[in-house]
Amino acid sequence: MRFKKWISATAASIILAASFSTASISAEETRTIADESIYDVLVDRYFNGSGNNDIDVNTKDVTQFAGGDFEGLVKKRSLIKDMGFTIVSIGSVFETETYDGQAVTSYEKIEEHFxxxxxxxxxxxxxxxxxxxIMVDFPLSKxxxxxxxAQDxxxxxxxxxxxxxxxxxxxSNTDVQMALKEALVNFVTSYNIGGVRLTNITGADTAYINSLIDTLKAKNPALYIISNEESDxxxxxxxxxxxxxxxxxxxxNVDLDSSNLLKYVxxxxxxxxxxAQIMFDSLKTNRFTFDSAEQNMFPPTRLKAAYASTLFLPGVPVVQYGSEIAMNGEAGPEAHQFYNFKTDEELIHYIENLQKLRNESxxxxxxxFKMLKNENGFIAFTRKSAEEEWLVVINNTSKTNHVNISQExxxxxxxxxxxxxxxxxxANKDGNYAVILDREVVxxxxxxxxxxxNVSYLVALGLVYVLFIAFVIIIIKRGRERRAIQDGEK
Known part of the structure; x- marks a missing residue:
């Protein structure tokens, strides 16, 4: 079974590499946030890379620091890189009383647990x-x-x-506004981060936030600035x-109303x-897995459909850490589990394949963008340019479904x-392209x-089986060598 999965994954990787008619963004092209995909992670909940900062760590109490740190982000970065994410949002890194950075005590000091x-x-x-x-949260208040x-x-x-x-x-206090702006400028000029997410912005008027954005952009025009709250x-x-x-x-679940799919697109x-930031999970809510399990559904299958929409609809994909391993939990600390690097990687490889397509096209x-069909979970749309044309079909229904697309x-x-x-x-004899998908398939x-x-597929498949035959020959040869040695010892 594992070898069968290996064959499928290897063949898919080779096909994807050979199938593009255009390359990814060149160095000369202007990159925008719509080219990015954001992976949202909590430093404390990712990986404990160093014991030097394990201060009063308690892994048995979900409300306490668990040991994840900057060194852990470095040591485990390959997983995030392989999944194709281009921005890693790591929350607040300032000195804090809570593992999630929600009780900041300084805008200058870095949290020693991290x-x-x-x-x-x-x-x-x-x-x-x-x-x-790297993107970092900066709380304007709370x-x-x-x-x-506050101690002054x-x-x-x-x-x-x-x-x-x-x-x-x-x-609304001008002294507070000036102090916050100064703290922000000092931070982004001290650390060459790629983005800032302003949090807890309620109470700040639009003009002030725009002045913050303008000031930061003046320091670094390439800096992305977003929020996790609604704002004009x-x-x-x-x-x-x-x-x-x-x-x-x-x-x-399947067969659910999907008419609002493009509401913010x-x-x-x-x-x-x-x-728009497109997401199906959030660090503030129940895990998507929790909700789908409550529907008596198989979360990994649900996640595949959700990922396809998140990554291919026009917008900025934002994915929460752990969704790729179907992390579960109710809102709060239970949803912020320590990352388990020993889980099944099927979803991870699925995301790799989707992101490879997105990043290279x-x-x-x-x-x-053009929506061709959107009926209770069966979704089909095209993305076209002078260089390429794509069709994305998501059958998030309980039965085999289809869409007929005309030659026009x-x-x-x-x-x-x-x-x-x-x-x-x-095209069939009626001049239509009949796309038929099994239930819950993308x-x-x-x-x-x-x-x-399909030359690329045949070449890929042939290469995979050549590798398999070579592998079998090596195993047989080694087995014969071991038996020869054992016979000689006797």
Whole structure:
């Protein structure tokens, strides 16, 4: 069984590498946030790479620090890189009283549980060498009541309210505004990060947030600035509270209403808004796995369909750590489990294949979008440019389903080449391209001129079996050598 999976994975990788008619973004092209995909992780919950900072770590209490650190991010970066993510959002890195960085006590000091400032710089530099950038959360308010500013009697007027141990700054106070701006500028000039996510922005007016964005962009024009709250400010990507619920309510089960799929995609397509952050999971909510399991569904299958929409619809994919291993849990610490690196990797390889397509095709990121069918979970859409044409089909229903696409839509003498299962579809006698998918299956087709045999697939398959035969020969040869040695000893 494992060898069969190895054959499929190896063949798919070779086919994907041989199937593109265009390359990924060149160094000369301008990169935008719509070219990126964001992997959201909590430093403390990823990997414990060094015991030097395990201060009062308690892995048995989910509310306490668990030992994950900057060194762990460096040691396990290959997993994130292989999945094709280009931005790694690591939450707040400032001195904090809680593992998730939600009780910040300083805007200058780095949390010692995570490591030193030098180790943080190493994370940034190491990921940059692997073509990934680091994004960090900066909370504008709701920090610990023990924050160094809150302990300064001269800054008493800066505090608007205190609740549950958290301080809410008066974000209309000009002194607070200036101090926050200075802290932000000092941080981004000290650390060459690729992005900032402004959090806890309630109470800050749009004009002030825009001034922060303008100031940061002046320091680093390539810096991406987003938020995890709704705002009319000039963020690089738009956040909508409802997005998470829309996508999880479409994909947590089969045959569900998918009419809202493009609710926050359409404004971007119409040129009225910047791209939306597209996600089906969130660090603030129940895990998607939790919701799909409550529906008595098999989470990995549900996740495959959700990933296809997240990665191929126009927008900015945001994926929570652990979704690729079907991490479970209710909202809060239970949903922030320590990452298990010994789980099945089927979903991980699936994401690798999807991301390889997305990263190597600018058309799948920026091409013209057209929805062909969207009926209760059966979704088919095209992405087209002068260089390439693609068809994405998601059958998130309980039965085999199909879509007939006319030659006027696809073109004459074309064929659809499946990237995941290597299907080939050509026009039938009625002049239609009939795409039939089994239940709960996703396929991505490249639309190309008809060219007969799938040479790349045959070559890939032949290479795989040549490797297998060579492997068997080596095993047999080694077995004979061992028997010869054993006979000689006798």
């Amino acid at each position: 490591g030193t400032s030098e180790e943080f710089l190493n994370v940034i530099d190491t990921y940059k060498k692997d073509d990934m950038s 920090v610990s009541e023990n924050h160094e500013w 009697a001269a800054k008493k007027s800066w505090i608007k309210a205190t609740e549950n141990g958290l301080v809410e700054w008066d974000l 400010a000039n963020f690089d990507a738009k956040f909508y509270n409802e997005t998470n619920e829309i996508y999880r309510n479409i994909y947590k 359409d404004p971007y397509l119409a040129g009225k808004e910047v791209p 600018s058309t799948l990121r920026h091409g013209d 839509e696809i073109g004459e003498d074309k064929e659809l080449r499946g990237m995941l299962d290597s299907d080939i579809i050509r 396929e991505v087709f490249q639309i190309i001129d008809k060219r007969g045999l």
